Amino acid sequence: MKKLISLLLTGFLFLNLSAQLVPYFNPIGKDWGYCTWDKKSVIFTQFEEANLFYDGLAIVKDNGLYGVINPRGQFVVECKYSKIYPFNEGFAAVLSKDNKVGFIDSYGEEIVPCKYDFDKYDKYRFSEGRAYVLTGNRYGYIDVTGKVVIDFIYSAARDFHDGFAIVSRPDVGYAFIDPQGKMIADMKAYSSFEEYSEGLVGATKGKKQGFLDKTGKVAVPFDFSSVYVFSEGLAFAKDGKKQMFIDKTGKAVINLKCDEMYAVVFRDGRACVEKDNLNGYIDRTGKVVIPYQYEIARDFKYGWALVGKSVMEGTSFPTYYGIIDTTGKQVLPMAYKVMNDNEVLPGWLLYTYKDPDYTYVNFNGIDYTDVYTQFTRVASVEELFKPKAEDYTKYIVGEYANFEITDHHGARYRSPINNFGESFSIEDLGNGIVRVKFDQKASLDGLVGDGYVHNFTGTFGFSVSYGALNQKSFKFGQGEHEGFILTDPDSIANPASGVETSWGAYKVKADELTIYVKMTDGEFYTIKGKRDYSN
Numbered sequence: 001m002k003k004l005i006s007l008l009l010t011g012f013l014f015l016n017l018s019a020q021l022v023p024y025f026n027p028i029g030k031d032w033g034y035c036t037w038d039k040k041s042v043i044f045t046q047f048e049e050a051n052l053f054y055d056g057l058a059i060v061k062d063n064g065l066y067g068v069i070n071p072r073g074q075f076v077v078e079c080k081y082s083k084i085y086p087f088n089e090g091f092a093a094v095l096s097k098d099n100k101v102g103f104i105d106s107y108g109e110e111i112v113p114c115k116y117d118f119d120k121y122d123k124y125r126f127s128e129g130r131a132y133v134l135t136g137n138r139y140g141y142i143d144v145t146g147k148v149v150i151d152f153i154y155s156a157a158r159d160f161h162d163g164f165a166i167v168s169r170p171d172v173g174y175a176f177i178d179p180q181g182k183m184i185a186d187m188k189a190y191s192s193f194e195e196y197s198e199g200l201v202g203a204t205k206g207k208k209q210g211f212l213d214k215t216g217k218v219a220v221p222f223d224f225s226s227v228y229v230f231s232e233g234l235a236f237a238k239d240g241k242k243q244m245f246i247d248k249t250g251k252a253v254i255n256l257k258c259d260e261m262y263a264v265v266f267r268d269g270r271a272c273v274e275k276d277n278l279n280g281y282i283d284r285t286g287k288v289v290i291p292y293q294y295e296i297a298r299d300f301k302y303g304w305a306l307v308g309k310s311v312m313e314g315t316s317f318p319t320y321y322g323i324i325d326t327t328g329k330q331v332l333p334m335a336y337k338v339m340n341d342n343e344v345l346p347g348w349l350l351y352t353y354k355d356p357d358y359t360y361v362n363f364n365g366i367d368y369t370d371v372y373t374q375f376t377r378v379a380s381v382e383e384l385f386k387p388k389a390e391d392y393t394k395y396i397v398g399e400y401a402n403f404e405i406t407d408h409h410g411a412r413y414r415s416p417i418n419n420f421g422e423s424f425s426i427e428d429l430g431n432g433i434v435r436v437k438f439d440q441k442a443s444l445d446g447l448v449g450d451g452y453v454h455n456f457t458g459t460f461g462f463s464v465s466y467g468a469l470n471q472k473s474f475k476f477g478q479g480e481h482e483g484f485i486l487t488d489p490d491s492i493a494n495p496a497s498g499v500e501t502s503w504g505a506y507k508v509k510a511d512e513l514t515i516y517v518k519m520t521d522g523e524f525y526t527i528k529g530k531r532d533y534s535n
Contacts, residue, residue, distance in 0.1 A: 021058070021071055022349065022360050023050035026372035034058075034073070035371045037362075043073035045372055052349070057106060059084045065097070068108060077108040085124050091144060093124030093131070101133060103146070112146040127159035130179055139167070141181070150181035161196045164214045176216055185216025197229040200248065210250070211235070220250040231265035234284070245271070245286075254286035268300040268326055281305070281328075290328040295319065304331055304363075306339055306350075323350070323363065331363055 021034040021042065032050035034043035049061035057068050057076060067079035077084070083095040084104075091103050094114060101124060102114035116133040125131060130141045130149065140152035156168035164176045164184055173188030187203075190212075194202030200211040200219050210222035211230075220227075226238040227246075234245040234253065243261060245254040259274040270281040270289070279297035281290035296308035296319060308321040322334035332350075338358075340351040352361050361367040 020349075021053050022368055023052065023058075024360070024368040024371040025358055028372070032060075033372070034071075035368060039366075039368060039371050041371055042071075043069075054087065055106070057087060059086075059092075066094075068092075068104075075108075076106075077104060088125040088127065089129070089144075091126045091131075103131065111144070112142060123159065125159070127161065128163070128179065130160045130165070132157035132159070132165075138170075141165075141179075149179070150177070162199070162214050166193055166196070166201070176214065184214075187216060194227065195229050197231065198233070200230055200235075202227040202229065202235070209237075211248075220246070220248065223250065226262075228263050229265065231267065232269070232284070234266055236261070236264040236271075254282070254284075256286070265299060268303055270300045270305070270326055272297045272299060272305070279307075289326075290324070296321070300326060307334070308339075309334055321352075332361065332365060336361070 020037055022037060023032050024035050024041070024045070025032055026045035029045055031045045032047045033041060033045035034050060034053075035041045047060040047062055048064070049059075049066075051059045053071060056070060059066055060069055060079065061067075062079040065079040066081045066084040067075055068077035068084065070076055077094075080097075081094040082097055082099070085093040085095075087106065090106050091111070094102050094104055094110070095118060096102065096114035098114075099118045100114040101116040101118050102110055103112035103126070105111050117135060119134055122132070122134065124133075126144060129143055132139050132141050135152045137155070138152040139154040139157035140148055141150035141157070143149050153169070154167040155170045158166045160179060164178060166174060166187075167177055168174050169188075173186075174190055174193065175187050176184040178184055190203045190205050192204040196214070200213060202209060203212050203222075205222050207225070208222040209224050209227045210218060211220035211227065213219045220235075224237045224239050224246075228236040230248065234247060237244055237246045237252075243256040243258065244252040245256070245264075245266075247253050256273060257275075259277065261274055264271055264273065266284065269283055272279055273282055273288075274280075275292045277295075278292040279294045280288055280292035281297070281300075283289045293309075294307040295310055296306075298306040304323050304325055306321055307324055308319045310317040310319045318337060320334040321336045321339035322330060323332040323339075325331055336352045338352055349360050349362050352359060352367070359367045359369045
């Protein structure tokens with residue numbers, strides 16, 4: 001029975017970690033797949049990019065384009081878009097190959113055709129049932145059916161929040177509008193706005209800044225040279241050189257003595273501040289609760305924060321990252337050269353870099369760098385290779401051509417030009433077992449033109465049981481490695497070596513089987529073959 005782990009997060013969010021799939025990287029094939037929390041491979045590596053699952057969907061990339069899969073690895077949306085934005089309110093914006101914007105739903109249906117113009121700075125998402133889109137140089141709003149509900153008359157637009165949106169009218173100025181496009185307040189007296197947060201929005205009038213409510217009324221007087229957003233009831237503000245946190249009446253509740261800062265917020269009762277070029281954290285009373293010691297420090301989220309320090313290594317100073325909790329206790333050591341806290345499983349998983357490859361790491365310090373040596377375990381071979389059982393024979397069993405072996409140095413060993421007996425095939429043995437077999441008999445007789453005479457007869461046999469490739473007879477280094485076209489024959493003149501582990505993947509769309517083999521001497525080989533429909 002799977003162990004269920006539930007975490008109480010912000011907003012009483014519970015996560016079943018045993019059900020969460022984690023992307024993992026295959027450094028040999030340079031592609032991504034998915035495994036369970038306890039490192040069992042469930043979707044074999046086949047994607048150029050693999051993002052985390054949210055609400056049962058994950059955005060992946062293949063052949064330079066993006067699609068969406070479900071936890072079974074089935075495509076909900078084929079990889080056909082240049083970009084897919086994160087899902088919000090059950091919909092995601094998509095960018096076509098000709099740079100047009102549309103929207104899909106969680107079933108993969110394109111509910112809004114890709115016909116709107118693209119601007120790289122726009123967020124493209126539904127908020128309160130409305131999404132702003134661009135035609136030419138004017139913005140309007142559509143609903144979730146794709147119907148235009150507010151005409152294309154604005155030079156700038158933002159998401160709806162609490163029943164209003166901020167828009168800019170050409171040659172007139174800003175306004176607050178409701179979901180039907182009716183003007184709530186004429187804001188042409190104001191020149192800029194911060195993001196709306198906690199019922200208030202920062203604005204600029206003349207050379208001063210303050211806060212307005214969603215009706216356009218002044219809530220905090222315009223007495224400041226700079227203001228930011230409210231977070232946990234407080235907002236960062238400046239009055240000349242004075243820096244402070246104010247409450248929603250405009251009263252200074254924390255006077256800061258630190259370096260000049262911008263865009264400071266409270267998260268989990270902590271705010272990151274800088275002094276003498278080092279970062280620490282204060283609480284809501286202004287007390288320093290985590291000392292100034294980090295060169296890099298991010299805002300807290302889900303009870304943790306990413307921090308970093310530079311270390312001298314020879315003549316360079318690389319920065320290493322780690323994770324701390326709200327008390328300053330180290331959750332993950334500062335041992336990672338790259339750590340991204342944007343794409344995360346809340347509070348438990350981060351995208352990072354472990355030399356020489358990228359991986360995800362959880363807060364127990366467990367990374368997923370070794371998952372690629374495992375095989376996908378499924379209920380049936382049909383489920384592994386193709387969702388529809390009736391298509392199984394067509395797509396899997398049969399002969400394969402274009403056989404090729406590549407070592408991890410990049411040297412290629414291809415099947416001979418004039419072979420007289422080659423068979424690379426997949427046989428269905430029943431009961432969820434498949435045999436992958438390669439047999440070759442060839443005589444090149446110096447026709448390759450590399451100055452070598454090659455005569456070879458050999459058999460390579462593998463069996464696959466529920467996705468696990470088990471070596472039967474697989475040898476490299478026999479004699480002169482005859483039978484292969486070598487770019488540099490001497491490069492593989494090594495003693496014979498047996499197989500330590502082997503694993504593989506089949507890409508249905510490409511009709512391509514890939515087998516990865518790790519030898520006992522530490523060498524890696526990649527074997528590829530495409531389906532041959534000529535027989």
